[in-house]
Amino acid sequence: MTPTHTILLEDREVPYRLKRSPRRRTVGITVLPGPLVEVSSPARMAMPPLEAVLKAKGRWILKQMAVFSAPVPPPLQLKEGAALPFMGQRLPLKVCNLAGRQRVMAGNGKLWLDPGKTNLEGTFDPQAARKTLEKWYKLQAQNTLEERAYHFGRLLGVVPAKVRVKEQKRRWGSCNSKGMVYLNWRLIMAPPQVLDYVVAHELCHLKEMNHSPRFWDLVASVVPDWKTHRSWLKLHGNSLVW
Ligand SMILES: [Zn+2]
Structure with a gap:
């Protein structure tokens, strides 16, 4: 899953993948491990209102991304006492x-x-x-x-x-x-x-x-x-x- 767009959120360039769907009525944002930001939008929604939604949710998106950027602990060594x-x-x-x-x-x-x-x-x-x-x-x-x-x-x-x-x-x-x-x-x-x-x-x-x-x-x-x-x-x- 590769990002298709980027947006500036609180001074940070955030890449995201935009998926348009004729069935959607609102903008949906999902932050997946990676972190990867996935945005689902109605098929014909113009970019300025879409970006406004993302900016309004900017703080939340960055918070979710921070969760997934937390360091992954190194794999445990399988030995006595692990x-x-x-x-x-x-x-x-x-x-x-x-x-x-x-x-x-x-x-x-x-x-x-x-x-x-x-x-x-x-x-x-x-x-x-x-x-x-x-x-x-x-x-x-x-x-x-x-x-x-x-x-x-x-x-x-x-x-x-x-x-x-x-x-x-x-x-x-x-x-x-x-x-x-x-x-x-x-x-x-x-x-x-x-x-x-x-x-x-x-x-x-x-x-x-x-x-x-x-x-x-x-x-x-x-x-x-x-x-x-x-x-x-x-x-x-x-x-x-x-
Ligand atoms: Zn579910």
């Missing part, structure tokens, strides 16, 4: 060699990783360990997120066609009109309330395919403090990595 995020906690990694094959287990407030084969010095291939760990995280994510999706489905009176955990670069969740719900597997690293907010958000879209006040009322009916969780993700989403 604190890995899981369900809102930081679990210290314990490297053990019990079964002689790659596996991961959570227990006693720790994450146990058997890296499988080690070389003569007792060190293991971090690349392979990362893969083993990722597989385990994805499995936990699939089980937990699916269970939460059906929980919120029952509360809302909707049944998702399928709930799938995916690798998603820029989103925490998405869904479509066929009732498919896709969730970012990294959500399993977030606190359970935050994970619930994202699941509930997508489930509410199965009833309201928009972000109208009606949609947010629906979200609030199942997750009353959704705003707190949304801000948490904006501020800390970047740290859900290892």
Whole structure:
């Protein structure tokens, strides 16, 4: 996604991508990680009024961009004692060699990783360990997120066609009109309330395919403090990595 235009906001040159749509009646602004600014406008809106809207929202746009420009923490080194995020906690990694094959287990407030084969010095291939760990995280994510999706489905009176955990670069969740719900597997690293907010958000879209006040009322009916969780993700989403 490359920017198509630029605009001066509070003395800063801000590139943005303009998408025109015949269905739109108002200007919509989205700031995505990157940061990338995406502007959706009615098909025939002239540039001066469009730019006036952007300037009026200038401070907000720059604030959102600052959130995404926050430094991304460097990837954790997978070694004994590394604190890995899981369900809102930081679990210290314990490297053990019990079964002689790659596996991961959570227990006693720790994450146990058997890296499988080690070389003569007792060190293991971090690349392979990362893969083993990722597989385990994805499995936990699939089980937990699916269970939460059906929980919120029952509360809302909707049944998702399928709930799938995916690798998603820029989103925490998405869904479509066929009732498919896709969730970012990294959500399993977030606190359970935050994970619930994202699941509930997508489930509410199965009833309201928009972000109208009606949609947010629906979200609030199942997750009353959704705003707190949304801000948490904006501020800390970047740290859900290892
Ligand atoms: Zn949404």
